[in-house]
Amino acid sequence: MRLREQPLHALSRQADRGRLYLDQGAARLRIRSSVKGFIRNLHLLYGAFPYLPADTGFADHHVELRRGRRLRALIRPQSRFRTDGQEPFEPFPLHGALPLFEWGINWSFAQRANQYILLHSGVLARADQAVIMAAPPGSGKSTLAAAMMLSGFRLLSDEFGVLDPNSGQLLPMLKPVALKNQSVDVIRAFSDQAVIGPLFIGTRKGDVAHLAPNETSTDGLHRPARPALVIFPAFEAGATLDCRLMAGEDAFAHLAFNSFNYHLLGPIGFHAVADVIAACPAYRLRFGQLEAAIEQIRSLLDEADRNTQRAAQGHPK
Template sequence: MIAKLTRIRDLSLSLLAERFSTASVELDYGAATVRVRSDLRAFVCDFQRVYGAFVLPEPVPFADFHTQMCSGKGLRAFLRPQSRFLIDGMQPFDPFPREQALPHFEWGVNWSFAQRFNQHVLLHAGALALGGQAVIMAAPPGSGKSTLTAAMMLRGFRLLSDEFGVLCPRTGRLWPMLKPLALKNRSIDVIRDYAEEAILGPVYKGTRKGDVAHLAPTDDSIDARRLPAHPRLVVFPSFREGAPLTTRRLPAEDAFARLAFNSFNYGILGETSFNAVADVIDSCPAFALEYSRFDEAVESLRAMLAELTAAREAA
């Protein structure tokens, strides 16, 4: 039997592959559990690199999502080997090249969350915490949000999620949806040079989103994946080469529009989403942040969060 607290990196590749082949790999992301099955050996190898710190428990009777990574069908499976992502036995989108099976899995799971996880408000935002106090970071693609999120995690912030700010409408707290961070193009080398301890998976060249590599979450973030955090600060970051660090307080109505209408299920949840996001904006100051130096931006956000936390405790 495998010990209950065994980490994925501690298993031999052959034993991990056996677990995958019998659909007995459950990933506890915090807010949701995903069961994975696969017979793709290269996928298992890449997976172990970026999910190495995740705990692999004994098989559990329930999972929120049941997924499978499998080979392509027919003649093309031999001429141009492919991977297919299945959710509950259904294939929601076209196959990928087999060598891109890991990013295929990551995008498939993200799609599944966005489509089917509607008990919470899903903000399209990164979320990190110090203690139990969280920063929500929302920005459009190309703004440097994922790179700044990675830098913050590597400088001591607890990662909740890079992609999904999982906001509980009942309690107003943010739950972790802890997955590897997808870095694209130039960000890959930036983070590799930023921290020697960063664990990066393979670089997948020429995917549908350019060159992609995945950054493994830190052990501390994974071990705290069942701990929610209270939103305390909303930030809309933007990277600009050579720019000095600037912060600008945003009016509440502007911050609400930016955050609410960039969520995955705002329209589906309607009034529930409106009230949950309005509560966040009502209780958290929101800032536009422009930066070019990562450590400067990280320390500025750390100081802002500490100041807000101290003010709240003193009130």
């Protein structure tokens, strides 16, 4: 059963009792909240996720989203986020509970999931071939990830490349894609399949709305993918497509040194990221049009696939 098939009032009751569970793949959350608007947004944006009953039990992160108390419940009401007893952020306005929750989860996961290498990247997959997309904020990474999901790729994550050092595979850490500013309208226009939540105006990251992961993505919550391609995308309005192969050592430096926890993991992180770069071609991709960028990524995946097959047959790449 999917979360959206559960009546809103039943989810609200579970959340009220601190027994609402959310499976994001690499982490499971237990949520307590009495903020009604927040649960409504959760129902919409996590609608395709599996529904977990109130007696699920284990969770990696215990989070609470509550209203401000006393005067703050009445005057300029607030929402506050707590995770395992910590309150990492200042309160947000009550209507901003969802972005607060999303950033809070990112923070919580980045702080604690050190059994994995947490690359600062989006990850999408075609079958089980993963594309790692790493780029600084403002480069169009989330917009491209959203458009790829809406074009048939499976979304594993928009924010975290969760690399398991034991298997060398990438695990889903699935959450709604945070679209910022103009990207919201770009994705609305890109596909009528896009389920987009309310627009939160004037957050610290600008105007933000969230794109719900689709069923293809939520059905693969526990299906890892093998790294096949590394892309460093950069959107430039009006730019023609430009795709350049990167030197392995440069790609390594960009991927490793921008990860959330590479510095904590020492040789484990070193070898895991080196294995990714040794196995995958890495490209800088400058694009001005989503469709052209996605077509190029498909063609790079085809090429990577052919090379893998040739290597398996003993031919040089």
